[in-house]
Amino acid sequence: MNRTSAPVDAPAPGVWEELVTTALLGTERRTPPGGAPGREAPLALLDAAAVETVRRRAGLRPAKAAARPEPVAEDHRPALPAAAARRLALLLADRPGTSGGRRGTAPDLMELLPQWLASANARGFAAPPQAVPALLDAARGRTDLRPAALKFAGPRAMWLARLNPDWRFALRATPGGGTALPHPEDTERIRVLWDEGLFAERVALLSALRAREPAAARELLATTWSTERAEDRLMFLDSLRTGLGPQDEPFLEQALSDRSRNVRATAAELLSALPGSALAARMAVRATACIAVDHTLDSPTIAVEAPPECDASMERDGVVAKPPAGRGERSWWLGQLVEATPLGTWSARLGGRTPREIVALPVADDWQSDLHAAWCRAAVRQRDPEWSRTLLGTPSAPEAGGPGAVSLAERAKLLATLDAAERADWVAGFIAAHGLSEAFQLLGVCAVPWSEPLGRAVIDALDIARDAGSYPWSFSGVMGLAERCLDPAEAGRLNGLLAIPDESEDASPGAGGYWAEAFQRLVTTLRLRRTMAEELEPE
Known part of the structure; x- marks a missing residue:
């Protein structure tokens, strides 16, 4: 006897979406498609989902074969040992959270x-x-x-x-999305990519050309400057920071008349970083009209008369007229004038004094913090190590501020203008005087691996913190930096800190054991870093 198979119903449109909705809402609130409410509804939902999954997979029709991708470009670099x-x-197999909670001594x-x-x-x-x-x-x-x-x-x-x-x-x-940039001498390809390329490709082209031939990059930008969107002009203008020099001044002066306020502000910032620019000279005239030495008092004092208004010429030169909330207009305008004035201006204006003598002068009428903060910004913008050194003050200066720096963030920026050795020595002195509680931000601007004096200062401060009876996680940020930044050769100096010390009566319970564990992890990490460096040596 012939047996005819029962036909299988075709799935109704939207069944899968209906099943997903039911699963999200719950079978108590929504009945599964084709099922009935009640205790069996969850099982019916799962059965229906299983059947529909098979249908969806089996019902896929073969697609037309796509073209094979082009072979990957050859990489001529040597293989890893x-x-x-x-x-x-x-290293790649380790993922955040894969180790569970506490790390113990594992790097x-x-x-x-x-x-x-x-x-x-x-x-x-x-x-x-x-x-x-x-x-x-x-x-x-x-x-x-x-x-x-x-x-x-x-x-x-x-x-x-x-x-x-x-x-x-x-x-x-990746700039240009991995697109190979044309050779500098291939002017035709450069022109085509600049005129027809995607934005990322154009940024990559301009940046690469600027690094090799600054004048050619600037001239290329000038050919389409007036037709670019404001946000694109801003990005392109930012690329001129590389290789910035006096030859860029005419282009930047024209950008001061740009219809975009952000473009004008960036052009003014770049011009103020050129002490010989016309804008810097104009700012110097305005700023020196506001600041002078008053000899009528018992001792020479800097007198400040902030600008009474922000006129159109000041706005054209990048001065933002409206201050942020809580800031007075006149102090806001004064700060912008001073930070854009060449620092060399002040010696002649203030009686031939050196930066150190200028910063030491008292400032009348509570203008000192505004004036010194503006000089800090000028020192960072103009990368002036002498002024930065003066405004930083000595590492042992109380609190966070030196003569001109009123915050650790400002000190970190000033430190970045100094060479690596001087930077490390200053931070080492700061840690020796103040400990580690405020050192994290300053350590972040120090070159890696840390110099021997800086590494010794960090280790000694950690030892002092341990002896004080606190827990090591109070210094977890610095400890993490030490694991990555200490010279691996310092591992031997830590051996004396691996033992669990006797706990004093006022120590936190169990702190000694936690410190020993933290130092063991630090030593293990330093030794691993040394091994990793050796493994990268060519075979």
């Missing part, structure tokens, strides 16, 4: 990955092909990793990013 390749796999591998990538890039190695997907995943989750990770991953990362939407960030993070 085998030991370094194994180390990279371990934080993900925090060592940026340093490892920087070392590998400095040696010119290529990433192992099998590691590129994990590198892209790591860079996707951490924007701070992206520049180094994408540089190390090379052309294969761009090739994969075009095939996987999850990695499209790489196309945005």
Whole structure:
């Protein structure tokens, strides 16, 4: 006897969406499609979802074969040494949260990955092909990793990013999306890319050209400047910071008349960084009219008369007329004039005094904080080490502020204008005088690895904090920096801190054991960093 199979009903349109909605709302509030309310409704929902899943998968029709992607560009960089390749796999396998709560003495591998990538890039190695997907995943989750990770991953990362939407960030993070930039002598290709390229490609082209031939980049920008959008003009103008020089002044002077306030402000900032510019001279005339030495008092004193108004010429030169909330108009205008004035102006204006003598002068009528803060901004903008050194003051100065710096953030900016050795010595002196409670921001501007005096100051301060009976997580930020920034050669100096000390009566319970664990982790991390550096040496 012939048996005819019962026909299978075709799935109704929207069934899957209906099942998802029911699952979200709950079967008590919504009956599964084709089912009945009651105790069996959840099972009916799961059964229906299972059947629909099979239908959806089995019902897919073969699609037309797509064209094969072009082969990835060849990477001519040397391969990683085998030991370094194994180390990279371990670093990439470590993910935030995979270790559970407390780390114990185990190093934080993900925090060592940026340093490892920087070392590998400095040696010119290529990433192992099998590691590129994990590198892209790591860079996707951490924007701070992206520049180094994408540089190390090379052309294969761009090739994969075009095939996987999850990695499209790489196309945005890489100038030009990985597009090969034309050679500087290929003027025709440069012109075509500048006229027809995507915005990211044009930014990459201008930045690369500016680094090699500043004048050519500026001339290229000038050809289309008047037709660019305001937000694009601002981005393009920012690229002129590289190689900024007196030859850029005519172009920047024209930009002072731009219809965009942000473009005008950026042009004024760049011109004020050129002490010989006409704008700097105009600002100096305005600022010196407001500041002079008053000899009528018992001792020479700086007298300040803030500008009474912000006229059109001041606004054209980048002075923002409206102050932020809580700030007086006249002090706001004065600060902008002073920070844009060449610092060399003040010696002649204030009786031939040196920066140190000028900063030491009393300032009348409570203008000292405004005036010194403006000089701080000028020293940072003009990268003037003598003024920065003066405004920083001595590391042992009380509280956070020196003669001119009123916050640790300002001190950090001033420190960045000094050379690496002087910066490290100053921060070491600050830690010796004030401990670690306010040092984190200052340590962040110091070169890595830390110099021996700075490393010794940090270790000694951690030892003092331990003896004071506090818990180590009060200094977790500094401890984390030490793991990444201490010279690995300092590991031997920490051996005496690994034992659990006897706890005093006023110590926090168990603090000694936690400190021993933290120091053990620090030593382990330093030794691992030394091993990682050795593994990156060519075989």
